[in-house]
Amino acid sequence: MLRRVTLFFSGILWLTSSQVWAQWNAIAGYELSTADAGPVNQMLQAFNNQHVHTLGFKDIKVLNGFQAGLRYNYDLGAFEMTYNRRFTRRIGDYFENVKAVGMGNTENSDADFFYEIRAYSFVSEFGGALRLGFSLDYNTYLTEMRYEEPTIRDVKIKQRPLGSRFFIGTYVKNRPNLSFSFRLFYQTLWSDISTAPIRDALNLPEELCTDCSFRPSTFGISIMINNGAQ
Numbered sequence: 001m002l003r004r005v006t007l008f009f010s011g012i013l014w015l016t017s018s019q020v021w022a023q024w025n026a027i028a029g030y031e032l033s034t035a036d037a038g039p040v041n042q043m044l045q046a047f048n049n050q051h052v053h054t055l056g057f058k059d060i061k062v063l064n065g066f067q068a069g070l071r072y073n074y075d076l077g078a079f080e081m082t083y084n085r086r087f088t089r090r091i092g093d094y095f096e097n098v099k100a101v102g103m104g105n106t107e108n109s110d111a112d113f114f115y116e117i118r119a120y121s122f123v124s125e126f127g128g129a130l131r132l133g134f135s136l137d138y139n140t141y142l143t144e145m146r147y148e149e150p151t152i153r154d155v156k157i158k159q160r161p162l163g164s165r166f167f168i169g170t171y172v173k174n175r176p177n178l179s180f181s182f183r184l185f186y187q188t189l190w191s192d193i194s195t196a197p198i199r200d201a202l203n204l205p206e207e208l209c210t211d212c213s214f215r216p217s218t219f220g221i222s223i224m225i226n227n228g229a230q
Helices: 002-015 038-050 196-201
Strands: 024-034 062-074 077-099 106-127 130-147 155-159 162-175 178-189 218-227
Touching: 024 077, 024 178, 038 077, 038 196, 062 106, 062 218, 077 130, 106 162, 130 178, 155 196
Parallel strands: none
Antiparallel strands: 024 062, 024 218, 062 077, 077 106, 106 130, 130 155, 130 162, 162 178, 178 218
């Protein structure tokens, strides 16, 4: 145990030493992408059809959000550790006879549906002004229904597939301690996710999908500011 603690703090001292830490940048930026949420949209439209409402859920088409993390520059390119979150919110008004999950009662309620993709990523990029790169991602796909009526239990479903990003972009150095990165990316998963948990949690018909698995992929753009020694 003592050896592990010693190694842990030795690693922190090494990372924060002036020579090593001087090469790290704090990065932050904005992301916009497609959603590829067709099977989820099918569930939302089925929910609209199942309940009388004054405003139904619209299809999910676009996601936007932010990226933040650390970047280490070296001669051939850079290495990054980042957190990404892209999301959207769909608003629905006054759905009649919504059934609480696991309960027999029904209520009328407004509702919000949230769709998110979160990722912890290790990123490598190579090149000069023009950069190519890829990432290894630990993703969280989150679907959540929040009801305004407190007697109806909210629904939150998380699925955690691994995946990767592949991107091409530019690297623009503005000052000795400031640069910008612009990237076009394609994100894919290594395994399927399923809409069956959404279907069941929203009390939708089982025949809505026979094979409920799908593997969404997204295309997007990211704009980042890199603050630190370049």
